[in-house]
Amino acid sequence: MDLARRTVLVAGLGISGAAAARALLAEGAHVLLTDAASPAVVGELTDAGASWLGALDTVPEGTELVVTSPGWRPDAPLLADAARRGVEVIGEPELAWRLRIPGPGGTPAPWLAVTGTNGKTTTVTMLEAILLAAGRRAVAAGNVGRPLVEVVTARADDGTPAYDAVAVELSSFQLHWSSSIAPAAAAVLNVADDHTDWHGSFAAYRDAKARILALSPVAVADAGDPVAAALVAGHPAPVTVTVGEPAPGQLGVRAGVLVDRAFGDDIVLLDRTELQVPGPHNIVNALVAAALARAIGVDADAVRRGLAGFRGGAHRNVLVATVDGVDYVDDSKATNPHAAGASLAAYPRVVWIAGGLLKGADVDPLVAAVASRLAGVVLLGRDRAVIAASLARHAPVVPVVTVVSGDDDRVDTSAEATMTEIVEAAAGLARPGDTVLLAPAAASFDVFRDYAHRGRAFADAVRALG
Structure with missing residues (x-):
């Protein structure tokens, strides 16, 4: 792919977008940058020859290619404008394939x-x-x-x-x-x-x-x-x-x-x-x-x-500790119902920590499938009421504790303090032989920075129990 002297707009300057911009500059492209980014990243790329344009809703004249970050939806005004103009839009993996x-x-x-x-x-x-x-x-x-x-x-x-x-x-x-x-x-x-x-x-x-x-x-x-x-x-x-x-x-x-x-x-x-x-x-x-x-x-x-020799990655079904005969397992990476279901199936009797942002996913099939495994549930996050309603339908005798989080009424409570409350509630529901499982079936951004932050907070709270 000959990119020398071609004008390429990079939309989004996260990890993949910044990497794409560096690769394009190395190929001799005239690189334009848009979207929010840290001053350090913008400074690095402009020092290397890129042009920072700030926020854009339309494609600059002369643009021959747009490289978009994965977070940008197809209906974003800039990308919709590129489609109207017939300007090709690709992602960083497609760019990598061509390079x-x-x-x-x-x-x-x-x-x-x-x-x-x-x-x-x-x-x-x-x-x-x-x-x-x-x-x-x-x-x-x-x-x-x-x-x-x-x-x-x-x-x-x-x-x-x-x-x-x-x-x-x-x-x-x-x-x-x-x-x-x-x-x-x-x-x-x-x-x-x-x-x-x-x-x-x-x-x-x-x-x-x-x-x-x-x-x-x-x-x-x-x-x-x-x-x-x-x-x-x-x-x-x-x-x-x-x-x-x-x-x-x-x-x-x-x-x-x-x-x-x-x-x-x-x-x-x-x-x-x-x-x-x-x-x-x-x-x-x-x-x-x-x-x-x-x-x-x-x-x-x-x-x-x-x-x-494979030992798995962080926040993916990791045994954090065993406290008073109860295993505490971090599967914070289970950010949707399908992932949570796979995790819950690995344990016979679970105190389940669930909730967050469901992203429009239907949680009912999951709750119906795992109801017999549940010794208790601790709910958190913005969409906790959706899971609570499903539990009422499919597991009405399972004890449920709700820890209010992800709303304005918790703005003075840190994510770590919220997780401490969650883990203490789960410990109160568990008995020896049970597994307390963080498999939220939801994204974390209402309370935590990301799933890794959620998992670390869980591990810290569990170790504090011990």
């Missing part, structure tokens, strides 16, 4: 791409562990945190690409703004009600997820998720995973052993007891990571070593 550096054989490093409502980060970091165990110079990037433009333009000391395989996490927002990304293998883990406020409908959200498969020669999905399975069903090379006995063309579990019947004939991968992360959803994540790695020829022993 890839050829390797020694003339081919850029393959991308192994993962999307889904839940489990994306766990799966791509599992995949990264497998690739590293196979001796690949691999990295996890994209929605997992590190911008893809930094990865694809990085060079080793000898001038060759720094990485020879990339485990790519892509959100529905990023995929909406992608058109030519062609991973060597791609997976849709699951598709559940989420982000309909951004996409406008569930169908549009589903279709954005499906874009990851369009140009990939191998399509992977969880056979247990009907929407994801349907998306890969019509693909020329579908591969599905199952937590049960695998059929030909599947990866699955036989007598407690993960087995590959898609890329080999009953190839044993590892015993499920070797996985250090709990829950059936993590069996699915491991099988999908294995399928993507096997699709590019990674051997079974590397799959075993990578998965057996």
Whole structure:
């Protein structure tokens, strides 16, 4: 992609937007900047040659390309104006795809791409562990945190690409703004009600997820998720995973052993007891990571070593402490009902900490499914009343404590103090053998800075109990 002397507008200067601007400047583009950003970021980029335009509702004359951050909705005035003018709008992952550096054989490093409502980060970091165990110079990037433009333009000391395989996490927002990304293998883990406020409908959200498969020669999905399975069903090379006995063309579990019947004939991968992360959803994540790695020829022993050594990420089903016989588990990353359901299914008797911003998601199916596991519930956040009403319908005998937060009547109470109150209430409902589980089924921004802040506050409050 020749960007020299082309005029490119970068909309949004968060982590991915700032990285895109740096990459564009390195390519010799005339870079325009818009949206709020810290003075330090603006100063750095303008010192490097970019032009800061402040807030914009229309595309400046002469703009040939817009690179948007994932938070910008398609109906934002600036992006709508670009569409009217016929100016192409892409996201940072699409820009990265177009800027890839050829390797020694003339081919850029393959991308192994993962999307889904839940489990994306766990799966791509599992995949990264497998690739590293196979001796690949691999990295996890994209929605997992590190911008893809930094990865694809990085060079080793000898001038060759720094990485020879990339485990790519892509959100529905990023995929909406992608058109030519062609991973060597791609997976849709699951598709559940989420982000309909951004996409406008569930169908549009589903279709954005499906874009990851369009140009990939191998399509992977969880056979247990009907929407994801349907998306890969019509693909020329579908591969599905199952937590049960695998059929030909599947990866699955036989007598407690993960087995590959898609890329080999009953190839044993590892015993499920070797996985250090709990829950059936993590069996699915491991099988999908294995399928993507096997699709590019990674051997079974590397799959075993990578998965057996994987310990999971922060705020994803992490046991914080055991206090008075009660386990306290942080799954603050469970920011929608589908993720919370997977987490709740891993424990037989739970005091559930839930609530926040539901983003338009329907919580009723989750509450109905987990009602029998609930020993108690502590609710917080702006949409707590929605969950409370669902509990009244489906779990009327379960004790519920509401900690008021996310409203004006708590403006003088810090997030940390609120979480201390929540944890103390949960401890009062729990008995030895129970699990107090922070799996809010909702976003955190009404009370906390982000899900990581929420998880840290939970861990601090739990340690204070001890």
